[in-house]
Amino acid sequence: MQKKVLGIDLGGTSVKLAILSKEGDVLQKWSIPTDNSDGGVKIVPGIIESIKHHLDLYRLTSEDFLGIGMGSPGAVNRSEGTVTGAFNLNWTTPQPIRETMEQETGIPFVIDNDANVAALGEKWRGAGGDNDDVVFITLGTGVGGGIVADGHLIHGTAGSGGEIGHMTVDPDGFECTCGKNGCLETVASATGVVKLARKHAEEYAGDSLLKKLIDDGQEINSKMIFDFAKDGDALAVIVVDRFAYFLGLACSHIGNLLNPDSIIIGGGVSAAGEFLLEKVNKHYLGFAFPNVQQSTKLKLAELGNDAGIIGACYVAVAHASKN
CATH class of the missing domain: 3.30.420.40 (ATPase, nucleotide binding domain)
Incomplete structure (x- = not known):
């Protein structure tokens, strides 16, 4: 057997x-x-x-x-x-x-x-199609990542290879739990998108149900923000586009540095699906090197939990x- x-x-x-x-x-x-x-x-x-x-x-x-x-x-x-x-x-x-x-x-x-x-799971049996060059980004409470290059995981000299969540995307941005400012994790995680919403709500003066909830001191979460954006809520649209900008920028750095076959986006926040991917891809293509635009594709994870x-x-x- x-x-x-x-x-x-x-x-x-x-x-x-x-x-x-x-x-x-x-x-x-x-x-x-x-x-x-x-x-x-x-x-x-x-x-x-x-x-x-x-x-x-x-x-x-x-x-x-x-x-x-x-x-x-x-x-x-x-x-x-x-x-x-x-x-x-x-x-x-x-x-x-x-x-x-x-x-x-x-x-x-x-x-x-x-x-x-x-x-490795997504590379082997998921969206990676068992390609030897795949990067996985998981968007949850924080932002995690794994890099597979030439069929091997990149661990780095001290085990910190693939710390994608701590790439700096906004040097003057929010403070991260790691002690730095402007890490991807502070703007592209479930908690990060809520921080963005609160920040932009302060500056936004137009009509928005999301703004009303925030101004009333009610609890909001990432799913609510993406759902509001899908329904056309003006503030939520701004917040999600900002989120997509930072994630697209990070993906372009990964693509330009490693030129993998695919950058796979997973984790709880990725449940926003094609709506999210389309927005991230727009910014990614704006920042990526021309040859990388053609050869490194953004994909949604397939294996879930x-x-x-x-x-x-x-x-x-x-x-x-x-x-």
């Missing part, structure tokens, strides 16, 4: 797990809540317990698996199999994840940063083929 792969996508609120074929087909998937209490000490034991339960349920043993792949937030030391500084998990000290997982499951384990892993588990399968299969 062909060996299977376990894919794990560790997030701040939930852990997605799946059993996949080595070709990346999802055979079974489930999720568990992320218990980050007590400094996150229960997270890995909870994952192990869930894996053991499901292996029993499906009458599988460690012998049935080629490996386990995992994507995690934080600073991942791939050679040591540890994670540090995943603050949404309350992990402040290095976590010996690989050592614990292999000891408890008896299955070879490999780990990488969650955005990198999602990039499965990108992480499919990418985790990819890293496990790649790791197994080397050993």
